[in-house]
Amino acid sequence: MTIIADQPQATKTEPGQLGGPLLATVRQALTESGAGQAVIDEAVLAVASGQVHQAAATAVEEQDTHVVRPFFDCLSLVINHIVTGAPLTLAREAAEALAATPPAQAGHHPWCHVDKCIPHRYEDGAVLTEHRGPAYTAELTDGHEVLRLRAELGSDENLIDYKASAFIWAGDNDGLSFDQDTLGRAIDSLDTFLDGLRHLHRVMNQPRTPKTEEQA
Ligand SMILES: [Zn+2]
Numbered sequence: 001m002t003i004i005a006d007q008p009q010a011t012k013t014e015p016g017q018l019g020g021p022l023l024a025t026v027r028q029a030l031t032e033s034g035a036g037q038a039v040i041d042e043a044v045l046a047v048a049s050g051q052v053h054q055a056a057a058t059a060v061e062e063q064d065t066h067v068v069r070p071f072f073d074c075l076s077l078v079i080n081h082i083v084t085g086a087p088l089t090l091a092r093e094a095a096e097a098l099a100a101t102p103p104a105q106a107g108h109h110p111w112c113h114v115d116k117c118i119p120h121r122y123e124d125g126a127v128l129t130e131h132r133g134p135a136y137t138a139e140l141t142d143g144h145e146v147l148r149l150r151a152e153l154g155s156d157e158n159l160i161d162y163k164a165s166a167f168i169w170a171g172d173n174d175g176l177s178f179d180q181d182t183l184g185r186a187i188d189s190l191d192t193f194l195d196g197l198r199h200l201h202r203v204m205n206q207p208r209t210p211k212t213e214e215q216a
Pocket of ligand 1: 105
């Protein structure tokens with residue numbers, strides 16, 4: 001049987017005393033004021049939720065380009081409204097900006113980067129356009145070689161299908177074309193792959209256990 005050593009006194013937490021000094025203070029102050037358990041529980045949950053929001057908002061703020069940052073900015077404005085009574089105008093404007101979809105130019109998708117779209121003119125006078133949208137790249141490098149991933153949204157009026165496709169290339173290989181369903185499955189697969197990479201990253205500094213005398 002393995003005996004787990006007792007934790008040092010300083011890091012011990014009692015049941016119901018999790019959450020750090022702020023929660024302990026809230027619990028103690030409300031208990032001393034004679035508040036009921038339900039009120040104490042509700043206040044502690046509210047403070048804990050606020051702590052989670054603060055940690056998440058700070059993490060998102062540090063990654064300035066993170067796509068969820070406008071959402072967290074809105075939430076922070078609403079919280080400020082609740083705490084200080086500041087008018088919600090700023091939050092409403094921020095939410096409207098978040099929801100607003102830019103108007104599409106005639107003949108283009110809302111997501112087109114119109115200056116990148118390529119019109120092809122045919123002898124019969126018809127103009128059929130190859131539409132090009134946002135593109136993203138990821139460069140994976142070990143410091144010597146680079147594996148480049150690239151994805152771009154597009155649609156082609158030469159195709160009977162009016163739907164857009166996302167094209168994904170890995171290095172110099174031919175790209176693959178994804179519709180909404182297959183791109184959704186590819187994203188799920190990459191999500192799982194990324195979780196796997198995070199696992200490898202977490203454990204990769206674990207050293208080998210020394211060999212026994214028989215192994216050496
Ligand atoms: Zn276009």
